[in-house]
């Protein structure tokens with residue numbers, strides 16, 4: 001059983017500047033200004049409130065990894081990211097327990113280059129695992 005710590009909630013938004021303003025109006029503060037992830041073709045901004053961290057993810061082009069999700073879900077939370085205590089072991093444990101990798105571990109520019117992998121569960125949807 002891995003020890004996973006919740007790192008952030010990923011929130012899909014179409015217009016990131018307007019979304020930031022809406023979260024600021026709710027009392028969030030900006031933890032990290034918008035960063036462009038050229039691997040995934042998304043713009044990412046981190047906000048925090050009450051100990052919760054929200055990651056705004058906005059598609060930057062038609063071939064963005066979230067372009068399809070954006071069409072399907074519009075603006076909404078769509079993943080919870082878990083920080084691994086032992087990435088390789090935790091990743092193996094998850095894939096042995098119903099989570100199917102939808103990409104491979106890849107550096108995330110918005111997280112200082114730390115590796116992340118996305119997995120899908122048929123019963124709870126998308127999660128992200130952070131090394």
Ligand code: NI
Pocket residue numbers: 008009010055079081128
């Ligand atoms: Ni995320």
